[in-house]
Amino acid sequence: MNPLPPRGFPVEEYERRTTAAQTMLAEQGLDALLVCTEPEVRYFTGFFTPFWQSPTRPWFVVLPLEGRPMAVIPSIGSTLMRGTWVQDIRTWPAPRPDDDGVSLLAATLHEVAGTEGRVGVPMGHETHLRMPLMDWEGLQAATADIAYVDATNVVRVLRMHKSELEIAKTAHVCGIVSDGFEGIPGLLSAGMTEREAFAAFRIDLLRRGADDVPYLVGASGPGFSDIIKQPSDRVIEDGDLLMFDTGTVFDGYTSDFDRYFAFGRADDGARRAYKTVWDATEAGLAVLRPGVTTSDLWAAMAKVLDAGGSLGNDIGRLGHGLGMQVTEWPSNTRDDGTEITEGMVLTLEPGLTWAPGCMMVHEENVVIRGDGPELLSRRAPRELPVIT
Amino acid sequence: MNPLPPRGFPVEEYERRTTAAQTMLAEQGLDALLVCTEPEVRYFTGFFTPFWQSPTRPWFVVLPLEGRPMAVIPSIGSTLMRGTWVQDIRTWPAPRPDDDGVSLLAATLHEVAGTEGRVGVPMGHETHLRMPLMDWEGLQAATADIAYVDATNVVRVLRMHKSELEIAKTAHVCGIVSDGFEGIPGLLSAGMTEREAFAAFRIDLLRRGADDVPYLVGASGPGFSDIIKQPSDRVIEDGDLLMFDTGTVFDGYTSDFDRYFAFGRADDGARRAYKTVWDATEAGLAVLRPGVTTSDLWAAMAKVLDAGGSLGNDIGRLGHGLGMQVTEWPSNTRDDGTEITEGMVLTLEPGLTWAPGCMMVHEENVVIRGDGPELLSRRAPRELPVIT
Numbered sequence A, B: 001m002n003p004l005p006p007r008g009f010p011v012e013e014y015e016r017r018t019t020a021a022q023t024m025l026a027e028q029g030l031d032a033l034l035v036c037t038e039p040e041v042r043y044f045t046g047f048f049t050p051f052w053q054s055p056t057r058p059w060f061v062v063l064p065l066e067g068r069p070m071a072v073i074p075s076i077g078s079t080l081m082r083g084t085w086v087q088d089i090r091t092w093p094a095p096r097p098d099d100d101g102v103s104l105l106a107a108t109l110h111e112v113a114g115t116e117g118r119v120g121v122p123m124g125h126e127t128h129l130r131m132p133l134m135d136w137e138g139l140q141a142a143t144a145d146i147a148y149v150d151a152t153n154v155v156r157v158l159r160m161h162k163s164e165l166e167i168a169k170t171a172h173v174c175g176i177v178s179d180g181f182e183g184i185p186g187l188l189s190a191g192m193t194e195r196e197a198f199a200a201f202r203i204d205l206l207r208r209g210a211d212d213v214p215y216l217v218g219a220s221g222p223g224f225s226d227i228i229k230q231p232s233d234r235v236i237e238d239g240d241l242l243m244f245d246t247g248t249v250f251d252g253y254t255s256d257f258d259r260y261f262a263f264g265r266a267d268d269g270a271r272r273a274y275k276t277v278w279d280a281t282e283a284g285l286a287v288l289r290p291g292v293t294t295s296d297l298w299a300a301m302a303k304v305l306d307a308g309g310s311l312g313n314d315i316g317r318l319g320h321g322l323g324m325q326v327t328e329w330p331s332n333t334r335d336d337g338t339e340i341t342e343g344m345v346l347t348l349e350p351g352l353t354w355a356p357g358c359m360m361v362h363e364e365n366v367v368i369r370g371d372g373p374e375l376l377s378r379r380a381p382r383e384l385p386v387i388t
Helices: A011-027 A038-045 A075-082 A102-113 A133-142 A152-160 A164-182 A194-207 A268-287 A294-307 B011-027 B038-045 B075-082 B102-113 B133-142 B152-160 B164-182 B194-207 B268-287 B294-307
Strands: A032-035 A060-064 A070-074 A088-092 A118-121 A147-150 A212-221 A241-250 A257-263 A328-331 A345-348 A351-355 A358-361 A364-369 A372-375 B032-035 B060-064 B070-074 B088-092 B118-121 B147-150 B212-221 B241-250 B257-263 B328-331 B345-348 B351-355 B358-361 B364-369 B372-375
Touching (some): A011 A032, A011 A038, A011 A060, A011 A152, A032 A038, A032 A152, A038 A060, A060 A102, A075 A088, A088 A102, A102 A118, A102 A133, A164 A194, A164 A241, A164 A257, A164 A364, A194 A212, A194 A241, A194 B194, A212 B212, A257 A268, A268 A294, A268 A345, A268 A351, A268 A372, B011 B032, B011 B060, B032 B038, B032 B102, B032 B152, B038 B060, B038 B152, B070 B075, B070 B102, B075 B088, B088 B102, B102 B118, B102 B133, B152 B328, B164 B194, B164 B345, B164 B364, B194 B212, B194 B241, B257 B268, B268 B294, B268 B351, B268 B358, B268 B364, B268 B372, B294 B345
Parallel strands (some): A032 A118, A118 A147, B070 B088, B118 B147
Antiparallel strands (some): A032 A060, A060 A070, A212 A241, A241 A257, A345 A364, A351 A358, A364 A372, B032 B060, B060 B070, B212 B241, B345 B364, B351 B358
16 A cells, blocks of 8 residues: 555645746747646646536636736636636636636636737647637637647647656556456445445445545456446356446546456456566566656557567557546547657556457556666456465 | 436437437538537537546547537547447557648548638637647648638537436436435534545545546635635634535536535524525526526526625636536626527526625535426525534
8 A cells, every 4th residue: 555645735835836836838939828627727736626527607817928827717626726826817607608717717818828829728639728619709809819739739848748746646546446357355245236336336336435436337258349438237147258447536536457356257358368468568667767758668569469469459559648537648649659758657558359349448547767667556466366 | 416428428319419419500601610628529419438537639520510429539449439429530650740630630521521621610719729739730731711600609509418318417416416416414423623524525426426626626614715725724613604616426417516615603684695695596596497598597697696695706707517527607697698498408506795705605506497497416404504
């Protein structure tokens, strides 16, 4: 069990993030950064609430070239935002569909970027604009003198590199989930429905100290290819495989790894598939060190999958970044080519199809250290575990 | 306890939704509807997975003027989508940043809308476009002959009116949460930390049959004004108030109501505030019937809050729609003016500030029937409950 990390972050963490972003903005000739999605707002301010599940209200944070971030937010969030390091907080009584923060945001952007200013907005891969499209058009009209420029790389580069405080949170939750997976043989048995198994595992993870289990998917059967599935009333039988994949959370940082179990017995196809994805992960771990690319990592794993007779998979990549979100930049693909550097937290996720309709996906979570990977998830057993 | 409703929906439910949308599209001279957010995709297809938490991949559903919806989705979702009523499923191996579905979507839109076509996209209040802004610009460039038109009202009108099958799911989870709140006096006691209280309540709701508790906020203290807060390590003491507000889920439909408790004793200010918000809810229930507007409902509650000496609140409205999401259209505000009709599921959520920094918010969930409101949450006790 990892030690319990402190909750939240000291102001120094936010200062470091902000200063690093401001340096990049200046280098790119930008006058400010505008973000409006949960992870980005949390990253720069520490504003942390599940209230984002309500789609009603937009939230904006503006990062000027100097000083702390500025919040342009609905009044319902003012008390919570005042508890962060942000000092300049501007609110409006949302919902107000006629002008849901647009004029307040326009005024703020004019203040920090002037006229003829350039404002960075994440517009690239894995981003989206969390505000109504008509309000975005309204903002552009109200600030026609401001140029909005893609600034995906600012948040991408920063968020890909985790601080020790961030890593400690991910490590802690990976420890909880590792314990949970190791407890599965005592928790589940043939005769339970998938739904009962999901509920038992979710409650078990919470009892072990997880804050929440927002992501839990899985499947059971002799073989299956849907790996993003919700539970059904199917009864788990002897001879079945069971897969759980979970993004379990501690203090806003998530795990993302899965495990397979066989009930009663495992057939040779499943055993061989398990061995292949386990070996592919070993191959990935062996090449993983600062300086290699996500494509090198992909190639090392893909070679083992091919040699193991994989019929391919539908996932589109062999792992990805991990942190506040269950998947983050970068992607381990043939073409991604991102240089892997110290402090990145990644998943290795080799998957194969061993027979039509039968997919096997293996996953581990690591942080990249100067001398190679450090496992955050406890390494899966070498052989497919059989629950008897 | 409400009876356990069946999981999922029969095909007839999706046919009804689709046909209703197609009628509205035709009336508005649109050739198709394009949606890309979780609730909208689920609403028309039944595609249901927490995988949307991964921001990496965009997902698209195109509704032509006739026939079933068409899915343009990452290959990782193909098996799950094949289990829905959707027949026309087009996939690409996402993530593929150079062309993450854009050309496939453009071809599909040209197929259904032709050249010079008009495609509806939700662009208005409470919506957003869940795809990278640069990909949206890429799509527009690749389909320069197609006009994209706001179609918020299509999804808004449809989703505001719930079927009996939808209502049964909300009713069921509201029953679970009502039981959970009634069990609080046996579950929590002074001396626990907020974090322990949150964990105990979350686990209790899961044991009572909730699928998940994605939304749980709360606070404790003599008084507080942050009602979207995560738990802290604060110890709950005699004389404290505790508030929990939860969006707890059964089969993809959520509750949204809160409850307040006092530990040991309650001061007069809190008691009076509780009585005022309780009475305001009664006033709302009394006027609520088909034909009145959300603004009538707001006025009935606001009158009681004003008479009770409210110093205002930061929430911006006195309740809202409820269904797949913890907040949905419409909003109970002074100006909203939406006509309330049979089959709407609403929250009544009067809130007031009874002293600086002390907010009290009350909430109930109802479905609108021909003769008035039917409570889905079990009505809160008339007096502030004191846990001794």
